[in-house]
Amino acid sequence: MTIHPGLKWTADHIIAAMRHGTSSGMEYICRWKDRLADMLNDPDYASFWSDLRVYEQKANTENLPELSFSLYRQFRETGERQAYELAYFERRGRLAALGLLAAASPSAERLQLLEDLIWSVCNEQTWCLSAHVPEGKEAGARQHIDLFAAETAQTLSEMIVMLNDVLDPRVLRMMRAEIECRIFTPLYREQQTYGWENADHNWSAVCSGGCGIAALLLLEDEQLRAKAVQQTVHSMNAFLRGYGMDGGCAEGVGYWVYGFGFYTYFAEMLRIFSAGKLDMLSDPKTRAIAAFPENIHLSGGAFVNFSDSRERETIPPGLLSLLSERQQVQVNLEVRIPLLTEDPCRRWAHALRNILWSNPAVYKKESEAELPAAPVYLENLSWGIARGVLVTGEQKEMTAAFAVKGGHNAEPHNHNDLGHFILHGGGENILCDPGSGEYSQAYFEPGRESIFQIGSQGHSVPVIEGAGQQSGRQAEAKVLHIKRSSPQGIEAAFDLTSAYPEAPTLERFTRRLSWNCLPAASEAELFLEDYYQWQQPSDTCREEHLIEKPPVVEYFISRINPVIREALVQWEGNKAVVTMHYDADLWDAQVEELETVDHDHLSLKFYRAALSLRQTANKEGDSRNHSVKETWCRLKFFIHPK
Known part of the structure; x- marks a missing residue:
């Protein structure tokens, strides 16, 4: 029986549900690379793959930017964060591009580039942005968890499952060890507290969702994995409290993509790994939230952009397609496959699911749907x-x-x-x-x-x-x-x-x-x-x-x-x-x-x-x-x- 997350699933219920679904869930993730390979020569995705190959060429010819102390210190000393973040997101862009290319079409040279990159990411002093490490806490920054530490953990965990048969075992062990040290130990084993766990905005969904997906994929202890799911659902409930029943996001459509996107990514992974028993998208409020972009789309890709949001946002087509299917929301937005480089943060989660989930039927709805007449x-x-x-x-x-x-x-x-x-x-x-x-x-x-x-x-x-x-x-x-x-x-x-x-x-x-x-x-x-x-x-x-x-x-x-x-x-x-x-x-x-x-x-x-x-x-x-x-x-x- 499906239970809304607000009712707080028990550990026993989670364990029982996941015993039914984990094996098929792992098989489902492993088949992702087959889907990527199928899309490699699809003309609708040609620009997307070409964009990734530019990163591959850079990895072949240009040194990976270093996250040096000189860049790290700038935020505290001058308030400037651009230089550090440009280097950070260049590294994440290469990681996402090479990971997707290696999954779709592995080769010895491509895998070597990816393994070197993963090794470098695993040796970063922190997976957080410099602006997100509390002042005076640099010594513990390795175990600090912000949005991007959680995203990095999710990226590496999905690569572990998808590329388990082609990556060097030593690299795989390094990835697992770093995720354990940086995420699982402080968050789930030691129960360290983080301010985002009870936040009513995008941080609770992104941080808990990225860490929670890694836990579903990598944790083998049933009790610990159930605890991880409970903690994630707790934070997701805090995230939902930031929304009223109107489904409106005060942070704007860009942060709707980020927060509700990661809510959806975790929810879908949990549903698959529980054989459909644990369905967070069955919460009645989520349908209203899913309709938010359509409610504030004015025309021609321009949105109501109160707060820190862009006037023009490309809503990830994978996310739109899944919500259209699961929540039966109307889609009257431009649906196209965006390039990885269009996302300033080079997010693996969006890029991967844009390939896996984008549904051509949604493209047709875009031209057939009409703007709602009623205010x-x-x-x-x-x-x-x-x-x-x-x-x-x-x-x-x-x-x-x-x-x-x-x-x-x-x-x-x-x-x-x-x-x-x-x-x-x-x-x-x-x-x-x-x-x-x-x-x-x-x-x-x-x-x-x-x-x-x-x-x-x-x-x-x-x-x-x-x-x-x-x-x-x-x-x-x-x-x-x-x-x-x-x-x-x-x-x-x-x-x-x-x-x-x-x-x-x-x-x-x-x-x-x-x-x-x-x-x-x-x-x-x-x-x-x-x-x-x-x-x-x-x-x-x-x-x-x-x-x-x-x-x-x-x-x-x-x-x-x-x-x-x-x-x-x-x-x-x-x-x-x-x-x-x-x-x-x-x-x-x-x-x-x-x-x-x-x-x-x-x-x-x-x-x-x-x-x-x-x-x-x-x-x-x-x-x-x-x-x-x-x-x-x-x-x-x-x-x-x-």
Whole structure:
């Protein structure tokens, strides 16, 4: 009988189930290399295999980058982590590429390259990233487990099973010994504790999932293996607690791929090794989680990307195919086989399962499926998403879409962006989210709000009396309502007052948004109303306000440089145009060009349109007339085909 993981399988139940399934499970993993060999000459995978052969050529001609102390020390001394990680992921890229090639088509030269590489990985001081080793704990870093230590253990354990008959026995013994020393002994035998074990975000799924798969494949003691499964399920339950019943991932679609991907990879391995008795995908919440990418896909491969997520993500087709089969979720996304080099972290787990699990039937669904007409409300996240279809002059169709978020400012990978919204047209987020910045020490430390991608200055929200939104759980978007207003329309209203505690005379701030896109219309419309209620300032506040600061500056973020005309701002995208109408008697418009760096350390340019509330000094020289108790900002946005 299938039991949901939340009910906590007993050790006896796990042992009994795995006695039925382990033998056939091992045979199933051994047959993976036959599947890889079958795909070697498939034209749909030609680019994938060519990409791997580039790594093989580098392994033949270029020395393997060293993970030197000079690279390791940079993070603690300067906060910089790029140099170490480039070397680390180059090593993992070669490992994954050579492992897949050797499984599909082993040769003496290829196996020798792989064995040398495995030997080098097994001799690394730590399998963790330098940024993930606690300060002062370098001596114990060999047994510290982070995301990438767990991924390395999973990679090597799957190679052991798949390549057991072709790898040198001494290399196999070395791999087993290192996984035992670095993973099994501290985590399962000594029961050392790790912060990720109870985390409600991607770390719990990735770390426990990678280690758990290694345990299923390599541990021979039934009792210890059952304990490992119980520990893994415990962490997976913690991961699921980070999701509400709406299935929404606060960290964004990129981290959905990472966290729920590894949840699924372990769940499927456990199901196979228990002869179907232990099925973690039978948990009812997992179907809603599986539908998340489809719920936030706008069009053309562009997603709602609140938090540290890219606007464009390639969802692993192997993962999509399995979830489509197991969870009966609709797939209306581009399904293609991505190159290993498209993944900055060169993940073996994704690459291998993209070959093993990708189902051509899902490719067909992509062209047959239609975007859902009804708006989506992810209640636990307080995200509202609506899509519609506009008719162009050539009788063609173009998708227009809108997304807005509530939530709070202590979410995983949080940005201070309550009330922030996206406007999308023709496959492009025109008013956009900046996504993730470059991960450095400062990116995760107090004061991170000064970073463009994190602070409210990098989002389409106001700065009030010189103050941006504050971090912390107390800064929360109180949902006044989010509701469907028409077949393709949605209305949302938030009280955002608690996000601006440093605005000295702000009494109340609410944001209301109303989106509508009528069937077969030529344009879609968004109406935005921001309402500010002010209190009488104290004498101290009055003195502070002698400094010239506009009471309100409304920001709007885009990668497109807008044009300002009389009472309107216009952003012209590749296929769609967004026009914002404002009251020029009350607001002054200007545009700033802002340069920053993205998650992959690449230069990025944004344009921030700003509407500043006009100020009129009173006879005391005060920068605002404090007899005014209320301020409104009412804006209309129109999206139409270019």
